[in-house]
Amino acid sequence: MAAVSMTVNGKAVTGDIEPRTLLVQFLRENLRLTGTHVGCDTSQCGACVVHMDGRAIKACTILALQCERAQVTTIEGLANGAELHPMQAAFREHHGLQCGFCTPGMIMTAVDIVNRKGNSLDEHTIRNELEGNLCRCTGYHNIVKAIAAGAQAMGHGLVAQAAE
Amino acid sequence: MYAFAYHRPTSVRQAANLLGKLDEAKIVAGGHTLLPTMKQRLAAPANLVDLNGVNELRGIERSGRSVTIGAMTTHAEVAESADVKAAIPALAELAEMIGDPAVRHRGTIGGSVANNDPAADYPAACLALGATIVTNKRKIAADEYFKGLFETALGDGEIVTKVSFPIPQKAAYMKFRNPASRYALVGVFVAKRAAEIRVAVTGAGQNGVFRWAAAEEALKKRFAAKSLEGLAHPAEGLNGDIHADVTYRAHLIGVMARRAVAAATDRE
Missing domain, CATH: 3.10.20.30 (Beta-grasp domain)
Structure with a gap:
């Protein structure tokens, strides 16, 4: 041990x-x-x-x-108490999951993409960056939408924090 | 995975001492080949020597004529490096094509070069650019380093510390990926330097990475994709498996080589 x-x-x-x-x-x-x-x-x-x-x-x-x-x-x-992280909220809002098994990994990868590539992500970048995350249910379409929206929302959060 | 003892040295000297002292010891760098192999029980080292605590093995240095990359530098760090992008963009692009983002955050150049997987990307860059593999004991020219399937010139207790790449005039890497593993079904790295032109092929050879002499000869006349038109690599000596048979791989070598030359000449 x-x-x-x-x-x-x-x-x-x-x-x-x-x-x-x-x-x-x-x-x-x-x-x-x-x-x-x-x-x-x-x-x-x-x-x-x-x-x-x-x-x-x-x-x-x-x-x-x-x-x-x-x-x-x-x-x-990720979540701040009962308040979901913006990327989690975006996955819920855009229905970026079905069975949910891949979702924790998808969300952690999504936050990492935003950390490296910023808050404005086009579809090509997101799909390319999701190479290492497999989803067997959704066909990825809503995951991609959720990540684009979550990335934007994370940017707004930073602005809001900076303003406080 | 079978049980093993774990060691975390903080210097190359300590790591080399551990390798000399311990029985059945293996080095782990990024661990993205070794750990899966251990899970499958295809490798069962009694001792694992982790280089992740050895800071002297990290980092990228650019001089006027070369770029030198520490063995524990990750694929992501090479792909993002402003120095590598400026001096040898083909090398940054190659690193960006390895695995997926999470894999690139762990996998290292030293691990790739020491493992010499016949479908790995870095061996093609090393051979085409005429790199020097630096170890704790000596410097080895790429031509003398890659010996066959998973075989290198490294001796017992020898640790890759860095890889030094001469800066070429023009270079590019083109890879036809296995869509599941992202390893190269065929990858071709072309490099034009003042003294010579090299074409290195990975993923295709039964003995791992190799140079395509006929293509190098054809490119000497003119470094252009046209020079390779009609040139086909023979199927002999190539790898065939469920993903691609030998004739398909032979065909892909020609296609990837032409695309690589076109990309290298289009870069400006």
């Missing part, structure tokens, strides 16, 4: 884990943060996407020990 400590959704967490524990296992089984899903377990589907030190990664393809001292954000860390 090995000791690990990291910050998850702003809280310091520790664990005593086997070295072969994947980050996604640590999140789901040790921390009981089950919003991060395991779809393919082969780094293709993107259901397990979380942010590590501000960048989207696939939590099924990194050891929890490799996240020592890292800042990890999961889908549970």
Whole structure:
């Protein structure tokens, strides 16, 4: 067993884990943060996407020990209390999901796209950037719409915060 | 995944000492090949030496004649680098074509070059640009480095520390991707430098990345896509699998090579 400590959704967490524990296992089984899903377990589907030190990664393809001292954000860390994150609200508003299994990964990827590419995203950019996230229900159409709207809304949030 | 012991050195020297001391040790860089392989139990190292804590292996340096990239630099960092985009745009474009955004946030150039997957992208860039692979022990020319399927000139305990790319006059990379894995079914990197023109092919060869001599010869007369018209790569020695048989791959080599030359000459 090995000791690990990291910050998850702003809280310091520790664990005593086997070295072969994947980050996604640590999140789901040790921390009981089950919003991060395991779809393919082969780094293709993107259901397990979380942010590590501000960048989207696939939590099924990194050891929890490799996240020592890292800042990890999961889908549970996006909302502000009862108020949904603008990207979550956009997915609800635009019905960017059907079964919902891929949704946490889609939303974490979407926020990462906005962080890297800004608030005005065209359809081509969004579809291109979603290469690593698979959805078996929606045909992506509403996901793309949701991300474009969520990206805009995130920009407005920043403006509002700056004005306060 | 079988159990292993995990080690996180903070310097290349520490990492090399661990590799010398430990039995059945493997290096993990971005982990996007090794961890999936371990999950499938195709690899079962007793010890894993993680290079993610070794900061001296990160970063990109540009000099007048070359761009040198630290082994632990991620594909995303190469793709976004203003220095790489300005000096060797083909290399930034290649990095942007690897996997997907989350994969590019973890996968590293050193891992790709050390693994030498026959369908990986970086080996084609190294061979076409005449890169130098720098290790903790020596410098190895790309021509001497890639030895076959997943085989390189690296010895036991040898760690890739950086890769140095001479800046070409013109270069481009074209890749026909497997739509599921995003690996190259065929990828062709062409580079024109003062002294020579090189055409390197990945994804297609039974022994991994190789140079297409006939195309290089044809491009010497004139560096233009037209020079490659009617030139076909023979099917012998190529890879055939469920994704593409040998004749299709042979055909794709010609198509990707012409597109790459066209992209390189159109760049200005």
